[in-house]
Amino acid sequence: MKKNANLACEFIGIKSINPFWLASAPPTDKAYNVIRAFEAGWGGVVWKTLGEDPAPINVSSRYGVHYGQNRQVLGFNNIELITDRSLQINLDEITQVKKDWPDRVIIVSLMVPCEEEAWKNILPGVEATGADGIELNFGCPHGMPERGMGAAVGQVPEYIEMVTRWCKQYCSLPVIVKLTPNITDVRKPAEAAWRGGADAVSLINTINSITSVNLETMSPEPSVDGKGTHGGYCGSSVKPIALSMVSEIARHPETSTLPISGIGGISNWRDAAEFISLGASNVQVCTAAMLYGFKIIDDLCDGLSDWMEKKGYNNISDFSRMAIPNTTDWKHLNMNYKRIAYINQDACIGCGRCFAACEDTSHQSILKTGDADNRKYTIIEEECVGCNLCEITCPEPNAIVMKDIDTGLPHLSWLHHPANPYREEP
């Protein structure tokens, strides 16, 4: 039996050996990288964005980082543009790699000016490569928008619809529209893509960001000869934003049947499972690979496959969108639900972080007793609102657990709550 057979899946008619594709970015810039990725086991790649010749030129000093306390990379950004190699070299390489790796997916990312002729011209050559689909890069937040492309298009739903329609008209390949998060309501561009005939959307692209300022030179990072510009932020710290946006589109009645390729800070199999449960049919990874190399695909596949087997999911679609019914608006949440914190004294190491957090910044619901040699922290149950802050601050995984309290009361949402002056009668 083939390893991780349960991961084989189909996305808008494209078969893939697993749901893990490399996102359009430096790791998929040329044949050499892509072949290494396929050798490592990646299911597919979205080839780094092609554009019209002449290809843009990149600056030196391209990435800026946001570090955690111990130099762990929480996220980083980039100010790279689309491919800086000529269109023909890329098309030739795509043709050859696809020929050599027929069971792997190659999607070609595209960005040309917002003119019908430009799209009409580039599409036939792309289709001739044998690639499995195209992804429209309407998300790139740096550099390209200044030239009227990337996020400059992605922020105007009418443009998205128009360009998508051109692509469907001049090309028979499936069309994925990549969405920018640098907008107010991600459902609007998704609706536009849907109206334009997109086969799927992929999201999120990177987020407008300045990762840090060099306090010596007073230049934002990454600094190019003493000056910086905003770049596209990525990595595990963007995952919560991406998850929310994916779920918004999956829940939205107008777009609920639009397939989604999930992107944004996916670093491990668990992240991938979460994206899939909230609406993605497959996922794209970039930053984790850029930090650790292509080998992480082994854990992504193995971890997800084993988890699925344990849960009894035979394929990706078995748990796809399973968390959507549980994703709702605030107004539908149960006001009668109660949980409170419980401190497991056997696992507590006495650091008092929960106390500092609760006493200084929350609800004064933790009691500190004992002497210097034996500090003891306990929950004042009457005061605890179940906010989870103590559990979050606790460095020990099992020392604080949140416990459901049976109030014996029925479900009561704000819509019907007596305190709501605009309540709806049931």
Added chain:
Amino acid sequence: MSIAHDIQSNRLLDTEIDNNFSDMTPPLTDKQVLVASERCLFCYDAPCIDACPTDIDIPLFIRKINTGNVHGAAKEILSANILGGSCARVCPTETLCEQACVRNTCEEAPVEIGRLQRYAVDRLDRSLPYPFTRESDTGKHIAIIGAGPAGLACAHQLARNGHQVTIYEAAAKSGGLNEYGIALYKLVDDYTQKEIEFVLEIGGIEIKYGQALGRDISLKQLRDQHDAVFIGIGMSNVNALNIPGEELAGVEDAVAYIRDLRQESSLANLPVGRRVIVIGAGMTAIDIAVQSKKLGAEQVTIVYRRAQSAMGASLHEQELALKNGVNFVCNAQPTQILGDDSGITTMEFNRTELDESGKLIATDEIISLECDVVFKAIGQKFSSSPLGSDDKPTLDHRGRISVNENYQTSLSDVFAGGDCINGNDLVVEAVDHGNKAALAIHHQL
């Protein structure tokens, strides 16, 4: 056949000795500091602060290190403990702050507080102004007897408060235990003197050397001439074994030997026995045993009358001795040292055991160990004779200077701290006494 009285210099090459006496715990690198400081949980009401006699705000200084505010971390440490640099090197942190660290509970590895403290203090930014300022001159003048850790800490605090301080030091150098008593590999590169230079930079402190209490100066005289007196003279007497043969050549006082070692410019010159016995169970015993090994002694044995688990030296210190090839013989009580005018050959012990009531008793079994040198490291005693005969502070039941919670003696203008009141042999405690006595003096004046 054993060679009797084999005591000689130059057992090792200078290069070997240099290597042996290099920094035992080298400084952490920047990267190690990043990892170590990130492990600190920034505990609320942190147990490590309670465990530090000088109440250094450890989580705060570690956080400052981690955020890149290393100068701020150093200031945080030094404002609580002006000798924070030497304490970082010599404190038995494994029984103090690091023992209290909550990271021990689940990971059995505390945050490396001592080494982080050293990192910070070593990086105090000297291009910035001296981190302490003197308040305006109070016109008060305080005498401090002894320029050891207690006296120096007291002097610095008083100077900050605007008082004038004169320190009377019996020795030729200041530093006390740090200069004369700490094992060399714990305080390398003449750190003590560099640290004292930094302490004195506050201004308003004068040190008079070669001024021993009871010999060159008297307590009465100092009280007459100053507004207050702080006594920090440590312990000057060494406990005796009180067994036959103790007077023979080759039977040495460990404290005196370490003192010589600390002042010797060429360690290879020191006479070292081939077979060395150390009697004792505290830090001094470990120090002299390890240093003997490092000087080239072939066989070093620490002999203790009780079980190893009862030793005063921490497990960490015991492991250090074992790692350096020191042997332990426990439950052996000294009975006599054999030898002649030219030196010693053998030391005899009675095997001990605990009787039913838990009392240590000697059995008939005799243990005999060959030796060239015996070091006595069975504790020091406070000698009250320098205090003079009349108008002297009351002593406690152990014969040390008795003080109240403000480190004030029975004489209201005389305060005391360090080993002459406590005798725990800890630099950090002495600093704490000096700090607190200074505040009490300041409030009183």
